[in-house]
Amino acid sequence: xxxxxxxxxxxxxxxxxxxxxxxxxxxxxxxxxxxxxxxxxxxxxxxxxxxxxxxxxxxxxxxxxxxxxxxxxxxxxxxxxxxxxxxxxxxxxxxxxxxxxxxxxxxxxxxxxxxxxxxxxxxxxxxxxxxxxxxxxxxxxxxxxxxxxxxxxxxxxxxxxxxxxxxxxxxxxxxxxxxxxxxxxxxxxxxxxxxxxxxxxxxxxxxxxxxxxxxxxxxxxxxxxxxxxxxxxxxxxxxxxxxxxxxxxxxxxxxxxxxxxxxxxxxxxxxxxxxxxxxxxxxxxxxxxxxxxxxxxxxxxxxxxxxxxxxxxxxxxxxxxxxxxxxxxxxxxxxxxxxxxxxxxxxxxxxxxxxxxxxxxxxxxxxxxxxxxxxxxxxxxxxxxxxxxxxxxxxxxxxxxxxxxxxxxxxxxxxxxxxxxxxxxxxxxxxxxxxxxxxxxxxxxxxxxxxxxxxxxxxxxxxxxxxxxxxxxxxxxxxxxxxxxxxxxxxxxxxxxxxxxxxxxxxxxxxxxxxxxxxxxxxxxxxxxxxxxxxxxxxxxxxxxxxxxxxxxxxxxxxxxxxxxxxxxxxxxxxxxxxxxxxxxxxxxxxxxxxxxxxxxxxxxxxxx
Numbered sequence: 001x002x003x004x005x006x007x008x009x010x011x012x013x014x015x016x017x018x019x020x021x022x023x024x025x026x027x028x029x030x031x032x033x034x035x036x037x038x039x040x041x042x043x044x045x046x047x048x049x050x051x052x053x054x055x056x057x058x059x060x061x062x063x064x065x066x067x068x069x070x071x072x073x074x075x076x077x078x079x080x081x082x083x084x085x086x087x088x089x090x091x092x093x094x095x096x097x098x099x100x101x102x103x104x105x106x107x108x109x110x111x112x113x114x115x116x117x118x119x120x121x122x123x124x125x126x127x128x129x130x131x132x133x134x135x136x137x138x139x140x141x142x143x144x145x146x147x148x149x150x151x152x153x154x155x156x157x158x159x160x161x162x163x164x165x166x167x168x169x170x171x172x173x174x175x176x177x178x179x180x181x182x183x184x185x186x187x188x189x190x191x192x193x194x195x196x197x198x199x200x201x202x203x204x205x206x207x208x209x210x211x212x213x214x215x216x217x218x219x220x221x222x223x224x225x226x227x228x229x230x231x232x233x234x235x236x237x238x239x240x241x242x243x244x245x246x247x248x249x250x251x252x253x254x255x256x257x258x259x260x261x262x263x264x265x266x267x268x269x270x271x272x273x274x275x276x277x278x279x280x281x282x283x284x285x286x287x288x289x290x291x292x293x294x295x296x297x298x299x300x301x302x303x304x305x306x307x308x309x310x311x312x313x314x315x316x317x318x319x320x321x322x323x324x325x326x327x328x329x330x331x332x333x334x335x336x337x338x339x340x341x342x343x344x345x346x347x348x349x350x351x352x353x354x355x356x357x358x359x360x361x362x363x364x365x366x367x368x369x370x371x372x373x374x375x376x377x378x379x380x381x382x383x384x385x386x387x388x389x390x391x392x393x394x395x396x397x398x399x400x401x402x403x404x405x406x407x408x409x410x411x412x413x414x415x416x417x418x419x420x421x422x423x424x425x426x427x428x429x430x431x432x433x434x435x436x437x438x439x440x441x442x443x444x445x446x447x448x449x450x451x452x453x454x455x456x457x458x459x460x461x462x463x464x465x466x467x468x469x470x471x472x473x474x475x476x477x478x479x480x481x482x483x484x485x486x487x488x489x490x491x492x493x494x495x496x497x498x499x500x501x502x503x504x505x506x507x508x509x510x511x512x513x514x515x516x517x518x519x520x521x522x523x524x525x526x527x528x529x530x531x532x533x534x535x536x537x538x539x540x541x542x543x544x545x546x547x548x549x550x551x552x553x554x555x556x557x558x559x560x561x562x563x564x565x566x567x568x569x570x571x572x573x574x575x576x577x578x579x580x581x582x583x584x585x586x587x588x589x590x591x592x593x594x595x596x597x598x599x600x601x602x603x604x605x606x607x608x609x
Contacts, residue, residue, distance in 0.1 A: 004033055006047075007055040017044045034102060045101075049124045053102060058122065061089065061099055063129040068137065072096060078138040079214070080115050084108060087125070087133045094495075094502045095119045128273035169498040171376035181209045187238035190231065191246075196226065198290060201268060201501075205472060208243070210236055210283035221501075222459045222508050223331065234284075240277070240284050247275045255279050261359060272360060291361055298339045298364070304509045306552075312451070317341050317420075320393075323413040325400075327425040332567075333457050333510050334422045335361050338396060341420060342367055345394055354390055356383035357398035372398070380405035388412060397421040403439035410440065413448035416517065427546060428452040428515035429535040432525055441520055446526035454513040454546050456567040458559045459505035464495035471561040478600045479561065493560045505563075511553050513546035 005023075008014050014022075014037060016060040022036040031039070033241055038045050061306030064243040069090035076088045076098070089097040096118040104122040115119050182188075194217055198206050203219035215236045217229040231239065241251040247260030258277040263270060272291035277284045289369060300310060316324055324341075346366045358372035358380070368382055368390075380397060383405040383544045387406075399422050400406045413419040431452045435445050471491055478485065483489075515538050524534050539545070544552075550564040583602055 002033065003056075004052070004243075007052055008037070008043075011051045011055060013048065014042045021249070026431075032102070045126055048100070049126065053124045056103065058124055059122045063087070063089070063099060063125050063133055068133070073119055073137050074229050076112070076116050077214075078533045079135075079230070080112060081138060082135050084112060085127065085130055086112065087137075091498075091502075092121065094497065095121045097121050097123055099123050099125035099130055099133075101130055126355060133460045142581075144156075149484075179314045181274070187235065187242040190235060190239055191242040194229070195264070195288075195290075198288075199271065199292065201228075204290060206288040206467050207480075208239065208284075208286040208288075210280060211287060212282055215239065222505055223262075223457060224459070224503075224505075226503075236283055240286055243275060243286055244277070247273060249275065249277070254284050259359075271396055272362065287395040298336065298343045298362070300340045300344050301332075303337060303340055304553075307510065309512055309514050312516055313453070314344070316451045316516070317345055317418065319412060319418065319450065320416055321416050321448070323410060324418075324450060325422045325423055325431050325446040325452045326420075326429050327423045327428060327452065327454045328456060329424060329426075330455070332455055334455065335398070337453070337510070338420050338422065339364060342352065342394070342396060345418075351393040353390060353394040353396070354387045355396035355398070356380055356387060356393045356405045357396070381408055382477060384408040384412065388417075392417060394418045395420070399423070400438075401437070405437060406438060406440045407444065410444050410448055414444075419448075425454070427531075427535070428454040428513045428543075429531045429538060432529045432534055436528070441530050443526050448526070449517050450514040451517065454515075455510050456546065456550065457508045457510050458550065458553065458563040458567060460507040460509050461492055461557065461559055462497065462500035462506040464499040464502055465494045465497035465504065466492050466557070468493045475561050475565055479547075479551070479564075482548055485548075486551055486555045488551070488555050491554075491561060493562075509553060509558055511546070513543065515543055516541070 005019055008038075009016065009019065009430060018037070018040075020364050021043070022033055022040060025036055025040075025298070026033055034048070037043055050060050052058070066089055072088040072091055075096060076086070081087055085101055087099045089099050096116065098112065098120050100122055101124065103124075109120050109122065194206065194208075197337050198219050201219055201221055203221050203438065205220035207216075207218040207220070207225065209218065212233075213335070214233060215231040216227055217231065217471075218225045218227045220226075240254075244251045244258065244260070246264060247262045249258045249260045256279065261272070261274045265271075269292065272466065274289040274291065276287045278283075300313065305313065316322060326337050328334050342353055342355075342364065345351055346364075349366065352368075353366070354368045354370065356370045356372060356378075360369050360371050363369065370378070370387070372378055372380060372383065380399070380401060384395070384397065384405060385408065395409070395412060395417055397405065397419065400409060409419050409421055420608045423431050423434055427432050429452075431454075432445060469491055494500055495505070496502035496504050500506040515534075517525075518541055521534060521537050521541070524537055547564070547568045550559075550568050551557050554561060554564055
């Protein structure tokens with residue numbers, strides 16, 4: 001006997017004869033037992049669900065009387081809601097309350113939980129009420145208009161700032177790019193809502209990704225991608241066209257990549273918008289970078305530098321000449337660090353600061369910024385040549401990509417200019433190897449270089465729901481040396497709350513590896529020494545390895561061990577020491593006996609872990 005039959009008989013809601021009639025008709029009708037009992041008039045659906053709720057210790061909800069939490073609508077994709085006949089009602093302490101008209105089974109709940117990445121609390125509601133809510137709330141335009149609290153406030157408006165507006169954003173300097181007759185256009189409403197919701201969510205990127213049956217909209221928040229909305233495919237072309245119009249791209253060309261940029265005013269905030277499109281199997285994929293100058297703190301004191309590291313950086317950027325490199329993967333905050341350095345340098349107004357970038361992330365007052373444009377033959381190399389004729393004191397090269405630009409940049413640093421740039425390498429010492437790999441001569445690197453910084457970003461533990469936990473034993477063993485050295489025996493993570501949108505993280509913080517070039521390291525660079533030898537000399541000079549810098553943030557309770565693992569690996573430190581025997585003869589050539597004892601002590605401590 002099924003759970004439903006047993007509950008109905010025990011509650012005396014129907015008789016055994018009525019149950020037998022329903023079961024006899026079940027095979028021929030192809031309908032469920034619950035549907036037949038209601039259809040045959042033996043019991044009303046509301047009465048049946050109330051009895052089942054009481055019998056199985058569930059809650060019965062009338063959706064007509066329930067205030068729907070609109071922020072939960074996007075948590076359950078429309079396809080899932082329709083497939084299982086469920087509807088999200090609200091969140092209770094981080095658990096999604098899900099209305100359904102049938103008794104929940106483990107497999108169904110697991111499938112929905114997996115698809116939505118949410119913990120589920122099932123409640124029973126009338127089938128017609130659930131169907132009505134799905135039809136009403138899962139209309140794409142309604143979702144767009146209610147996302148993140150826009151219901152009752154009218155649709156958010158994205159307006160394009162005129163090129164001649166500058167920083168004066170009042171009156172006639174702003175215009176609305178859509179015609180008044182198109183105010184209710186689905187593409188306009190949807191695009192504006194997606195942009196507005198992204199800004200409210202502190203998103204740095206928006207990804208609009210076409211699939212066979214739908215378009216997935218994802219936000220990158222605190223470095224992690226999060227799916228927020230699925231849009232039917234019929235809106236794909238018009239949504240992409242709307243975004244391309246905002247950035248002056250050709251909406252008729254969909255078979256090749258596009259890049260564009262603009263400034264928009266949205267909800268009274270000015271946003272620098274950068275767009276990239278690429279053709280895929282199911283249509284154009286769009287990536288949008290949102291650059292909110294009001295949210296970015298371009299001050300060195302706001303970048304989580306330790307006091308010693310900050311003093312080191314200030315000392316080298318205060319020099320009249322030299323080369324400073326910031327390394328790390330894409331999205332590690334290199335450009336923000338360099339902009340903060342330029343902001344520090346420009347104080348006093350006595351320096352002529354010129355940059356060449358691709359792209360220009362933020363427009364900074366008091367700094368002359370040039371955009372790379374290959375179509376007009378403005379490359380990093382050609383741009384640098386032109387900049388040198390502008391009598392600059394400080395030059396920022398957005399990225400060193402080839403030997404031609406590298407040579408001009410380093411020669412500029414040799415001839416009385418302070419030059420700042422970035423490289424994509426995993427560590428500070430690896431920057432030297434990378435420069436040699438692209439074709440730069442070691443003697444040209446050694447003389448002007450003054451500082452190499454490697455940096456990473458990790459998510460901050462939410463302070464509102466911070467709680468003690470025990471990390472995975474694999475990580476505890478792997479990082480045992482570092483954890484023991486900093487005496488870390490307590491770990492904290494966010495358990496998830498409304499403040500952090502139940503992720504456990506809120507905001508990001510940077511940590512650094514500072515390789516200041518001294519005479520010994522300069523000699524090693526000039527003689528083509530290996531990356532390992534440079535790393536060893538840097539350790540000897542007091543450099544804190546990147547992993548240990550991250551562990552210091554962990555010791556302060558600012559982040560989790562899992563976050564550190566994502567961006568830095570203890571193997572990067574160990575592999576240098578493990579090659580000690582191979583390099584011993586080379587070390588004898590330039591390290592004094594007392595220095596070798598110091599390095600031996602480092603080796604013993606690292607390998608003991």
